[in-house]
Amino acid sequence: MSSSDLNNPPVFAPPSTNGGPSEHGSRRSSDRRAHPLRRAEDQPPPRATVSLVVPARNEARNIPWVFEQIPDCVDEVILVDGDSSDATVHMAADCLPTVRQVRQSGPGKGNALRTGFLSATGDYIVMMDADGSMVPGEIPHFLHFLDNGYDFVKGSRFIAGGGSLDITRIRRLGNQVLLTATNRLYHASLTDLCYGFCAFRRSFLKDLDLHSTGFEIETEMITHALRSGLRIAEVPSLELPRRSGRSNLHAISDGRRVLRTLLSERPHARTPSPTRGSTG
Ligand SMILES: Nc1nc2c(ncn2[C@@H]2O[C@H](COP(=O)(O)OP(=O)(O)OP(=O)(O)O)[C@@H](O)[C@H]2O)c(=O)[nH]1
Numbered sequence: 493m494s495s496s497d498l499n500n501p502p503v504f505a506p507p508s509t510n511g512g513p514s515e516h517g518s519r520r521s522s523d524r525r526a527h528p529l530r531r532a533e534d535q536p537p538p539r540a541t542v543s544l545v546v547p548a549r550n551e552a553r554n555i556p557w558v559f560e561q562i563p564d565c566v567d568e569v570i571l572v573d574g575d576s577s578d579a580t581v582h583m584a585a586d587c588l589p590t591v592r593q594v595r596q597s598g599p600g601k602g603n604a605l606r607t608g609f610l611s612a613t614g615d616y617i618v619m620m621d622a623d624g625s626m627v628p629g630e631i632p633h634f635l636h637f638l639d640n641g642y643d644f645v646k647g648s649r650f651i652a653g654g655g656s657l658d659i660t661r662i663r664r665l666g667n668q669v670l671l672t673a674t675n676r677l678y679h680a681s682l683t684d685l686c687y688g689f690c691a692f693r694r695s696f697l698k699d700l701d702l703h704s705t706g707f708e709i710e711t712e713m714i715t716h717a718l719r720s721g722l723r724i725a726e727v728p729s730l731e732l733p734r735r736s737g738r739s740n741l742h743a744i745s746d747g748r749r750v751l752r753t754l755l756s757e758r759p760h761a762r763t764p765s766p767t768r769g770s771t772g
């Protein structure tokens with residue numbers, strides 16, 4: 493089983509731009525051209541492939557801004573539509589003809605993400621909102637840590653280099669209370685909890701064992717990653733205000749769902765599951 497590095501969260505280091513073979517920010521096909529004097533065994537190992545899962549409910553006006561910034565290191569984009577009544581589905585296909593569109597099987601962001609994760613084929617899965625609050629250009633920072641041995645990488649708005657231009661006082665307070673409870677329960681030192689910009693190795697999807705239907709899915713992912721002993725890193729992330737449209741989140745009722753998830757998942761609240769996990 494892998495170990496968690498939560499007590500010593502890694503210092504953020506942006507990917508280099510000098511063409512290192514294992515770093516996603518600089519992976520281009522030109523890097524992989526065969527050199528005439530290079531033998532097959534000298535070639536860098538094949539790079540990990542990346543699926544981006546984007547849940548979207550009535551985000552037609554935001555999709556173009558998001559999709560046009562998706563970096564080249566993403567191999568597959570999966571849009572999970574939540575019965576949008578606007579042109580989300582058409583806009584996505586128009587902006588990115590290769591997008592894979594999946595319909596979720598029930599209501600809620602949690603259901604949407606689980607549906608998207610199951611249809612992803614990449615070695616790494618990145619999840620990102622469709623409302624323009626997360627900057628696709630940050631994706632290589634997450635991949636950098638996966639490339640360097642971490643299993644689960646989460647964005648944090650509350651470490652140096654991160655921030656939020658969106659969070660309200662009530663959300664900040666709720667996040668802080670729930671985060672403190674999580675850190676106590678799992679002896680961790682995370683800096684953010686209710687934030688949905690994350691990346692992980694697809695091989696750990698089973699370990700994450702996800703069942704949430706709503707916004708509590710982010711907490712479920714983190715607590716299950718902690719419980720499974722995954723190696724977790726945090727990277728700074730800047731949350732922008734949603735570009736257009738209305739929020740689907742209700743601070744009080746969704747906060748309650750997060751709290752319920754946290755309490756029902758706390759260590760010793762369930763019968764222990766068999767040892768799981770492996771190094772990725
Ligand atoms: N497919 C699907 N996507 C959803 C659903 N609920 C929310 N989303 C998407 O999940 C992402 C996050 O939802 P938001 O409504 O932005 O929630 P939030 O970020 O907490 O709220 P804001 O701060 O107002 O942006 C967005 O891309 C939504 O479109 C749903 O039921 N189904």
Ligand SMILES: [Mg+2]
Nearest residue numbers: 621623625734
């Ligand atoms: Mg949002």
